[in-house]
Amino acid sequence: MGQAAAALGDDQLLAAKVRLLEAFVSRSDITDCTQYALQWLAEVLGLSPSLCLLRPEGEEALFTVGAHGLPGTAASRFIASLEDWSSPLVTAFSNREHAFFRSAHTAAERKRRPSTPFEDSAFHVVPLLAAELHHDAFGLLLIGGGGALPSELRWFTALFAQKLAQVLRQQALMEGDRKQGRERSLLYNIINAVTDPILLTDTEGRLLIANQRALTLFTASEEESEGRRGAVRMNNMLLSSALSSKAIEETGAARRELLLVNPADGSDLVFELLSAITDDPRQGSGVVSILRNVTDLRRASEEIEENYRRLRIAEVQARAESDRLNLIIDSVADPIVVTDASGATSLMNEPAERLFTVPVRASALEQRWVQANDAHFSSFIAGMLVSADQRRVGEIALIDPKLGEPLPVEAIAGKIVSDHGELTAVVTILHDRREALEKGKLYEQLKGASDELERRIQAATSDIAHQNELLRRQAIELEQASALKSQFLANMSHEFRTPLNAMLGYTSMLLQGVAGPLDSSAKRHLSRVESNGRHLLTIINEILDISRIEAGRMPLQVSRFDVPELVAEVRSELEPIIMRSKLAITVHLPKDVPQLVSDRQKVKQILLNLLSNSLKFTHQGRITVSATRNARDRTMSLSVSDTGIGIAPSDQAKIFEDFRQLDNSPTRAYGGTGLGLSICRRLAQMLDGSISVQSQVGKGSMFTLVLPIRGRK
Amino acid sequence: MKVKSERPRVLVVDDYPDAREMYAEYLQYSGFDVIEAGNGIEALERAADSAPDIILMDLSLPVMDGWEATRRLKADKATADIPIVALTGHALAGILEGAKNAGCDAFITKPCLPEDLVKEIQKVLSAATPSTTRTRRSGKYAKTNG
Numbered sequence: 097m098g099q100a101a102a103a104l105g106d107d108q109l110l111a112a113k114v115r116l117l118e119a120f121v122s123r124s125d126i127t128d129c130t131q132y133a134l135q136w137l138a139e140v141l142g143l144s145p146s147l148c149l150l151r152p153e154g155e156e157a158l159f160t161v162g163a164h165g166l167p168g169t170a171a172s173r174f175i176a177s178l179e180d181w182s183s184p185l186v187t188a189f190s191n192r193e194h195a196f197f198r199s200a201h202t203a204a205e206r207k208r209r210p211s212t213p214f215e216d217s218a219f220h221v222v223p224l225l226a227a228e229l230h231h232d233a234f235g236l237l238l239i240g241g242g243g244a245l246p247s248e249l250r251w252f253t254a255l256f257a258q259k260l261a262q263v264l265r266q267q268a269l270m271e272g273d274r275k276q277g278r279e280r281s282l283l284y285n286i287i288n289a290v291t292d293p294i295l296l297t298d299t300e301g302r303l304l305i306a307n308q309r310a311l312t313l314f315t316a317s318e319e320e321s322e323g324r325r326g327a328v329r330m331n332n333m334l335l336s337s338a339l340s341s342k343a344i345e346e347t348g349a350a351r352r353e354l355l356l357v358n359p360a361d362g363s364d365l366v367f368e369l370l371s372a373i374t375d376d377p378r379q380g381s382g383v384v385s386i387l388r389n390v391t392d393l394r395r396a397s398e399e400i401e402e403n404y405r406r407l408r409i410a411e412v413q414a415r416a417e418s419d420r421l422n423l424i425i426d427s428v429a430d431p432i433v434v435t436d437a438s439g440a441t442s443l444m445n446e447p448a449e450r451l452f453t454v455p456v457r458a459s460a461l462e463q464r465w466v467q468a469n470d471a472h473f474s475s476f477i478a479g480m481l482v483s484a485d486q487r488r489v490g491e492i493a494l495i496d497p498k499l500g501e502p503l504p505v506e507a508i509a510g511k512i513v514s515d516h517g518e519l520t521a522v523v524t525i526l527h528d529r530r531e532a533l534e535k536g537k538l539y540e541q542l543k544g545a546s547d548e549l550e551r552r553i554q555a556a557t558s559d560i561a562h563q564n565e566l567l568r569r570q571a572i573e574l575e576q577a578s579a580l581k582s583q584f585l586a587n588m589s590h591e592f593r594t595p596l597n598a599m600l601g602y603t604s605m606l607l608q609g610v611a612g613p614l615d616s617s618a619k620r621h622l623s624r625v626e627s628n629g630r631h632l633l634t635i636i637n638e639i640l641d642i643s644r645i646e647a648g649r650m651p652l653q654v655s656r657f658d659v660p661e662l663v664a665e666v667r668s669e670l671e672p673i674i675m676r677s678k679l680a681i682t683v684h685l686p687k688d689v690p691q692l693v694s695d696r697q698k699v700k701q702i703l704l705n706l707l708s709n710s711l712k713f714t715h716q717g718r719i720t721v722s723a724t725r726n727a728r729d730r731t732m733s734l735s736v737s738d739t740g741i742g743i744a745p746s747d748q749a750k751i752f753e754d755f756r757q758l759d760n761s762p763t764r765a766y767g768g769t770g771l772g773l774s775i776c777r778r779l780a781q782m783l784d785g786s787i788s789v790q791s792q793v794g795k796g797s798m799f800t801l802v803l804p805i806r807g808r809k
Numbered sequence: 810m811k812v813k814s815e816r817p818r819v820l821v822v823d824d825y826p827d828a829r830e831m832y833a834e835y836l837q838y839s840g841f842d843v844i845e846a847g848n849g850i851e852a853l854e855r856a857a858d859s860a861p862d863i864i865l866m867d868l869s870l871p872v873m874d875g876w877e878a879t880r881r882l883k884a885d886k887a888t889a890d891i892p893i894v895a896l897t898g899h900a901l902a903g904i905l906e907g908a909k910n911a912g913c914d915a916f917i918t919k920p921c922l923p924e925d926l927v928k929e930i931q932k933v934l935s936a937a938t939p940s941t942t943r944t945r946r947s948g949k950y951a952k953t954n955g
Contacts, residue, residue, distance in 0.1 A: 593920050601831045601835070602831055605923055
């Protein structure tokens with residue numbers, strides 16, 4: 097080595113040193129510097145092979161940074177662990193001492209020396225030291241060769257070490273800067289990832305750091321719309337005022353609400369502001385603010401509040417409704433009990449309480465009555481609950497707990513079913529049956545009496561109906577009998593008259609001398625036969641008339657006729673009797689006597705009858721026939737009055753009855769059927785007229801026929 | 810039989826012989842020519858073969874009653890002009906109407922005295938419009954003394 101150094105001149109050496117210095121100045125990379133340095137060492141000082149080891153910051157090993165004159169990759173990969181305290185390399189490194197290792201020839205020699213790329217060859221170990229004395233060595237320079245090291249190596253080592261130290265320091269500084277940058281970017285990413293706006297402001301409120309979300313709220317570029325910029329300005333103002341007041345009032349973290357404007361759409365945003373003051377010795381005080389968007393939360397909260405408010409209102413209404421319902425239920429005189437689906441009583445009005453709740457200071461008896469009532473009612477409700485009926489009406493035998501008297505009630509229960517068909521309650525109304533029962537009892541009595549009455553009336557009615565039926569039948573029978581009688585009489589009168597006709601005819605012929613002259617005695621006898629025959633004929637005719645009237649076979653033949661003429665006719669027909677009676681017959685007819693419209697034949701028959709009666713019952717005196725017009729009721733009265741024997745008042749009604757002659761004795765003084773006046777009365781009725789009598793016994797009678805002047809046809 | 814007497818001829822129809830003969834005897838006594846019939850059929854035959862001037866017809870007759878006989882006589886042109894006096898013991902309503910409907914010219918209710926019957930017959934004969942043949946004998950009515 098010494099030879100090599102000697103081989104160079106001083107100038108050459110200086111120039112080489114200058115080259116090395118320049119190379120170091122222009123190079124900042126460790127490997128680059130090391131490679132040049134080892135190259136320079138071989139060329140200028142003739143020292144080769146060589147190896148440079150460095151200890152990186154924080155590592156406990158020496159790593160190869162450069163090699164010269166050593167073959168293969170083994171040299172560049174050589175690492176010497178600093179933890180191997182027994183290694184002579186470590187000792188040299190720790191002690192900052194030069195070391196020399198001879199070439200080894202034996203195994204023992206090899207054992208004493210470290211394993212290096214120099215293998216068994218001799219090599220020097222030179223520590224690389226930093227300028228500061230207290231610092232550890234930071235690397236080792238290993239130089240092969242057994243000779244002494246040239247003095248120039250000291251200069252080189254110092255310079256090389258200084259350069260390496262500088263480079264290492266620079267590397268360390270750069271490494272620190274990179275790390276800081278990475279951390280900062282990570283931090284930014286983190287805060288940007290937070291959706292809540294986060295910002296750092298200085299004590300004056302100026303924005304120092306803001307995440308993306310905060311930027312959209314608090315910053316706006318010139319290109320953005322005026323509205324957005326306005327919103328941002330306002331947000332800044334709101335934030336500053338919130339922070340300043342916060343900063344003054346409190347220290348440390350604080351929460352408060354902050355209302356901002358959404359620059360995107362102008363809508364209101366509500367934030368919860370968490371701000372904390374940070375003290376940084378280098379940066380000074382600042383305020384970290386985290387804004388949490390509680391707009392939705394606020395909205396939700398407001399909704400909850402609104403719902404709650406509504407709930408309260410509904411509750412109040414429900415309560416009012418319930419109160420009203422209670423009032424109504426309480427005002428009902430009938431007990432009302434509301435039971436739930438399990439049968440438990442949920443509500444009852446005051447009248448129900450009297451029955452089912454034990455009052456204060458109740459006697460044992462009273463309690464028992466109430467319990468009995470409760471049991472009865474529960475059983476009723478239980479029956480209701482298990483049945484499918486929606487409504488149930490039943491009777492419950494309760495007891496009035498106050499009086500201990502039986503209280504029969506009618507229970508009307510109805511189920512209340514929810515919209516889902518679920519039974520929610522049973523409402524039962526109890527109605528006092530006592531009055532109804534009392535009424536019922538009275539009604540029963542009344543009904544009994546009424547039924548009895550009805551039964552009796554029915555019996556009586558049926559009896560009457562029976563009687564009526566009998567009467568009706570009798571009437572029919574009588575009618576039939578009467579008709580039969582009339583028919584019989586009609587037939588009989590015909591049968592009577594046929595032989596009578598022959599008798600009267602032959603008598604008449606004998607009296608006329610058809611069969612030759614008769615002596616006076618025979619004539620007298622025949623005259624008796626004739627007069628009796630005529631009498632018999634009269635009787636038969638009268639019977640026939642009655643029969644015809646009764647059988648309704650006496651038709652009216654209405655015509656207009658003169659009364660005087662009729663009276664004259666009647667008088668002339670009775671002339672023979674009048675002659676014999678020697679009575680004075682007077683006829684009094686007014687000059688204006690009107691014509692009658694009636695059945696002439698029947699009027700004549702009546703007058704004939706009346707006049708012949710008078711002639712029969714008048715022995716002396718006079719008979720007067722008169723007519724009077726009654727203008728008021730358009731009737732005419734035809735009267736026949738006599739001075740005969742008269743009729744007693746008690747008998748006056750009887751004379752118009754059928755077959756009635758006042759003297760019914762067999763030896764009666766006067767002949768006749770007794771049908772004459774009866775026929776007259778019937779005929780008068782047929783003509784819408786009437787016949788009446790006024791009489792005094794011994795003084796005479798007056799029979800009056802009253803007829804309408806214009807009879808109906 | 811073709812040669813008739815001058816006396817008016819009366820056909821007396823009655824089923825009751827006593828009555829019929831009584832009237833016949835009295836009519837003959839009163840100057841009438843009398844022929845008799847006992848029922849409706851006989852009456853039709855007598856009326857056809859004897860040409861009476863008047864017929865006295867009882868209504869209740871056997872075989873053929875007086876109403877039917879009257880209807881037939883009035884329906885026959887040969888006998889339609891002969892006046893018929895109905896004679897009945899039935900005085901009940903409807904009889905008279907029935908007789909008139911049947912064609913009777915007059916109506917007499919029994920009992921009827923012979924003299925009253927003669928009066929009625931004379932009345933009917935004098936009222937009847939005399940035919941040419943009857944005019945011939947109209948003046949020869951025998952006046953009775955009744």
